[in-house]
Amino acid sequence: MPPKDAAALGAPGGGGDRLGVLPDRILFRVMGHLKAWEAVRTSMLSRRWRDLWASASRLDIRQPCTCGNPIYDHDRTLEFAKFFKNLLLRRRPLGLLDSLRLCWSHKAVDGDASTWIAYAVRHGAEAIELSGEHDMWYPSPEYMSFIVAGDDLAKNRLRILKLIHVQLDDTTLTQLCSRIQAPNLVLLRCIKPLQHFPQIQKMEFLATATIVLDDELFLPDCQWLQKEDDSDVNSSDEFDLESCDNKNNESDGSSNYYDSDRCYEKYGSLISTDSGGGGMLLSLSNVKRMDLLAHPCEAYKSRVGFHPRASLFKCTNLKTVNITCCKHDVMVHTLAEFFSQNSITNDKIFVHRTACSGCTGCTSSQAKRKAQTEAEESEADQVQEGN
Amino acid sequence: MEVDKGKGEAEETRKVAEADRDTVTLKSSDGKLFEVSKEAAARLSTVLAGMIAGGSIDDNGTDLKQIGSEALENVVDYCNKHANSIPSAALISSSISFNTAPFKEPEEWERKFVDRLSHDALFDLVEAANFLGMERLLDVTCHKISEMMKGKSPDQIREVFNIKNDYTKEELEEIRQELAWAFYDD
Numbered sequence: 382m383p384p385k386d387a388a389a390l391g392a393p394g395g396g397g398d399r400l401g402v403l404p405d406r407i408l409f410r411v412m413g414h415l416k417a418w419e420a421v422r423t424s425m426l427s428r429r430w431r432d433l434w435a436s437a438s439r440l441d442i443r444q445p446c447t448c449g450n451p452i453y454d455h456d457r458t459l460e461f462a463k464f465f466k467n468l469l470l471r472r473r474p475l476g477l478l479d480s481l482r483l484c485w486s487h488k489a490v491d492g493d494a495s496t497w498i499a500y501a502v503r504h505g506a507e508a509i510e511l512s513g514e515h516d517m518w519y520p521s522p523e524y525m526s527f528i529v530a531g532d533d534l535a536k537n538r539l540r541i542l543k544l545i546h547v548q549l550d551d552t553t554l555t556q557l558c559s560r561i562q563a564p565n566l567v568l569l570r571c572i573k574p575l576q577h578f579p580q581i582q583k584m585e586f587l588a589t590a591t592i593v594l595d596d597e598l599f600l601p602d603c604q605w606l607q608k609e610d611d612s613d614v615n616s617s618d619e620f621d622l623e624s625c626d627n628k629n630n631e632s633d634g635s636s637n638y639y640d641s642d643r644c645y646e647k648y649g650s651l652i653s654t655d656s657g658g659g660g661m662l663l664s665l666s667n668v669k670r671m672d673l674l675a676h677p678c679e680a681y682k683s684r685v686g687f688h689p690r691a692s693l694f695k696c697t698n699l700k701t702v703n704i705t706c707c708k709h710d711v712m713v714h715t716l717a718e719f720f721s722q723n724s725i726t727n728d729k730i731f732v733h734r735t736a737c738s739g740c741t742g743c744t745s746s747q748a749k750r751k752a753q754t755e756a757e758e759s760e761a762d763q764v765q766e767g768n
Numbered sequence: 769m770e771v772d773k774g775k776g777e778a779e780e781t782r783k784v785a786e787a788d789r790d791t792v793t794l795k796s797s798d799g800k801l802f803e804v805s806k807e808a809a810a811r812l813s814t815v816l817a818g819m820i821a822g823g824s825i826d827d828n829g830t831d832l833k834q835i836g837s838e839a840l841e842n843v844v845d846y847c848n849k850h851a852n853s854i855p856s857a858a859l860i861s862s863s864i865s866f867n868t869a870p871f872k873e874p875e876e877w878e879r880k881f882v883d884r885l886s887h888d889a890l891f892d893l894v895e896a897a898n899f900l901g902m903e904r905l906l907d908v909t910c911h912k913i914s915e916m917m918k919g920k921s922p923d924q925i926r927e928v929f930n931i932k933n934d935y936t937k938e939e940l941e942e943i944r945q946e947l948a949w950a951f952y953d954d
Contacts, residue, residue, distance in 0.1 A: 399891040400913065400929040407898060410906060414914035421950035424943055425922040427934050431943070460949075467949040 401429045405436075413439030413480070417468055436476040442468070442497070443484035443512070461485075469500060480508035480541075508541035510570075513548075543570040792820065794844065795829035796837035802844040808851035814901035834899050839892035846881060846905055874908045882912040 400408070412420040412434060420434045444461050465485065472478075481501040485494060494511055501509055720730060791803045810817040819825050832840060874882075885893060890909060897905040917925050926933055935943070944951065 398930045398932060399888070401931055403891075403894065404898070407894065407906065407910065410910040411913045411917070414911045415917060418950050419918065421947055422922065423917070423925075424947060425940065426925060426931050429931075463949050 401427065405433065406438075408433055409436070409438050412437045413441065415441065416444075417442040418464060421468070432473075435471060435473045438477055438479040439482075440468075440478060440480070440501075441482045443482055465497070469496070476504065478504040478506050480510075481506050482510045482512075484512045484514070502539060505538050507538050508543075509539065510541075510543040511545070511547055512543070513546035541568040541570075543568075545570070547571075792816070792825055793827065793829045794840060795826075795831050796835055796840040797833050798837050800837040800840070801829045802840055804844045804847045805851040808847040812847055812850060812902050812904055814903070816900060832900075835896045836892060838889060839896040842885070842889065842893050843896050843900065843902070843905070849877060849881065850904075872907070874911050878908045879912075882909055885912075 400411075408430075412423065415423075417440055420437055423430045424432065424434055442465065478501050481497065483494060483497050485497070498509060498511065717727065717730065721727065790806055792806045792809050794802045794804060796802070806820060810820050819830065824830070835843070882890060882893070890912060894906065894909045894913070896902075897909060916928055920928070925931065933940075
């Protein structure tokens with residue numbers, strides 16, 4: 382028998398119902414790992430379970446919508462829409478909702494993404510994840526959904542927000558942050574947003590932000606307000622930017638962890654264009670550690686539009702920069718120059734070279750690659766010497 | 769030579785003293801003693817953190833009368849494994865400095881850790897984790913329980929967990945109709 386299912390073999394000697402005797406809050410936690418419809422169906426088990434689902438504090442309603450999909454299934458979509466509507470109506474009205482995972486871009490009068498997010502925020506959600514990853518459409522939540530109406534602003538407990546493949550209009554996050562709608566946010570994850578990139582500001586408690594940008598998804602006129610000229614945008618790279626902001630008022634050295642040598646375990650990203658990463662940097666004034674990671678497949682493409690220029694980037698608290706990229710990536714030079722222009726000395730920069738993972742262009746010009754590699758190695762060495 | 773030896777001994781004593789400070793001794797209901805990393809215990813258990821901070825830790829073994837030796841061994845094992853699984857564990861605790869980080873799936877070693885447990889040991893561990901305020905361990909164990917429920921019919925779930933069906937046939941039918949919206953085929 383595989384040890385894997387040791388517990389599932391069930392029928393313990395005593396034969397008692399050890400699950401049913403656990404307190405409600407633990408059963409809620411068990412349910413939180415089930416899909417919402419599985420949780421509802423537990424009411425069939427016994428009287429103990431009858432109404433538990435209606436107060437469950439974590440909801441996982443990830444169900445890709447088939448709209449626009451070649452395998453579109455009308456009946457199925459209607460059934461799910463009905464399910465979502467019912468779930469919303471029949472939950473216990475005053476029950477708190479700690480976390481919501483939503484993957485549902487279907488447009489419906491009741492129960493679309495905005496409705497659910499608004500519901501979650503009103504019910505004290507600490508964590509919300511909205512993903513359009515498996516959908517044809519990008520869900521586009523209205524920023525108003527994130528707002529608790531009237532005097533209840535202080536009740537907004539939102540601390541973790543993950544938006545994955547979500548269409549952002551230019552106000553969503555700006556409004557969310559600048560109007561102090563999510564004052565407690567400590568974790569923000571925004572993966573490949575459509576049209577606009579998030580601007581991080583006034584998020585005092587933000588400790589971790591993971592932003593993955595795909596330039597092809599941005600509107601052509603998408604510009605940062607602070608941006609001046611330098612409009613030679615021609616890269617089409619995909620980058621992750623992972624950064625750790627620390628509290629504004631935290632004094633230097635109070636965050637020992639970030640200073641330790643094992644920081645590089647985390648990954649982050651590279652910065653690309655005027656419309657994307659360059660602007661993103663502007664909003665990271667309190668970052669203490671920055672991890673930059675180049676997407677392996679894109680590493681060899683030319684990346685310009687990222688102009689080392691003093692005063693572009695004010696990040697006085699920055700202590701560590703970790704760069705992970707393909708060993709053929711030339712972007713690291715630009716970055717090194719950029720950071721040194723902005724008073725981030727080389728001893729704060731750690732470079733981690735990965736093996737070439739089949740970048741496009743690596744095989745096209747052997748001679749060029751060789752020259753490039755040599756140049757890189759010398760520079761990389763210089764950078765690392767500082768460590 | 770003499771001096772060197774002296775240094776070595778001093779080093780040894782210092783190490784021992786450090787080791788003493790780095791662990792906490794816990795005593796199970798049946799009187800067995802377990803050593804656990806103080807740092808991990810404080811990080812993973814709100815109750816132990818409170819006891820450590822409040823100085824109510826007994827060097828000869830802090831009594832945990834509600835927890836049997838098998839469950840406590842698992843708790844201690846989990847804490848020590850967590851202490852060793854740095855840096856990922858450190859990342860979790862530092863970047864998300866609250867215990868209840870939702871959406872955080874169990875890591876591979878955590879899955880293995882609970883997969884090897886018997887049915888009773890799993891529930892003993894849930895109860896111990898609940899008693900000690902170990903949110904992360906509760907999450908991992910509850911995740912395991914939910915895996916045991918997934919994809920099963922109510923009958924199958926009842927069988928796995930020894931749940932007694934105390935509904936009448938009529939009541940069951942009533943619920944099925946009331947919740948028809950949740951019983952489509954998927």
